[in-house]
Amino acid sequence: xxxxxxxxxxxxxxxxxxxxxxxxxxxxxxxxxxxxxxxxxxxxxxxxxxxxxxxxxxxxxxxxxxxxxxxxxxxxxxxxxxxxxxxxxxxxxxxxxxxxxxxxxxxxxxxxxxxxxxxxxxxxxxxxxxxxxxxxxxxxxxxxxxxxxxxxxxxxxxxxxxxxxxxxxxxxxxxxxxxxxxxxxxxxxxxxxxxxxxxxxxxxxxxxxxxxxxxxxxxxxxxxxxxxx
Numbered sequence: 001x002x003x004x005x006x007x008x009x010x011x012x013x014x015x016x017x018x019x020x021x022x023x024x025x026x027x028x029x030x031x032x033x034x035x036x037x038x039x040x041x042x043x044x045x046x047x048x049x050x051x052x053x054x055x056x057x058x059x060x061x062x063x064x065x066x067x068x069x070x071x072x073x074x075x076x077x078x079x080x081x082x083x084x085x086x087x088x089x090x091x092x093x094x095x096x097x098x099x100x101x102x103x104x105x106x107x108x109x110x111x112x113x114x115x116x117x118x119x120x121x122x123x124x125x126x127x128x129x130x131x132x133x134x135x136x137x138x139x140x141x142x143x144x145x146x147x148x149x150x151x152x153x154x155x156x157x158x159x160x161x162x163x164x165x166x167x168x169x170x171x172x173x174x175x176x177x178x179x180x181x182x183x184x185x186x187x188x189x190x191x192x193x194x195x196x197x198x199x200x201x202x203x204x205x206x207x208x209x210x211x212x213x214x215x216x217x218x219x220x221x222x223x224x225x226x227x228x229x
Contacts, residue, residue: 057106126194130189137185
């Protein structure tokens, strides 16, 4: 019994109380706060700070495309001008200048994303529609069911003529004219479908990949309405 009590006393000597844990956590947080400016100053003196610029610029592009609504160009330019002015005024505070510089990189990334969106100016289908398209075959491949998937550069659309039609489509067809090959012209009555957005929040957004030119709208070709040219 005495030996058991002695062992319990020895174990209690190494036990850490809640106040001691809180004090240890506060000391660690304080040491990190003191170390961060020192490390940043060291990196600045070594000239390695520019390595953070592309990281924060990419972060700004992510913020732009992840926004619920598309940010306006005027708002981005105003924000960039305001932060750049604050950076110029904060010449006496190194840490403030550093944070403002990183903010400038983030807003610059958003500006680059906006300019790329304006430059691409992708034409999108507003809804499903059936039309006759004439185009040039760019690629063709057989699917698992024996049908064809044909990528076409659209030359024209008729009945009805699409004012904002796509430049390239991927057509699924059960059969193609004999001896048709890549580079040939093709006319077909197709049912165009725009790519859908994410089914659930966080799922893959096929509609977004069209806006940046990664995917093309899909179409189903009505059997017996194709002719090579």
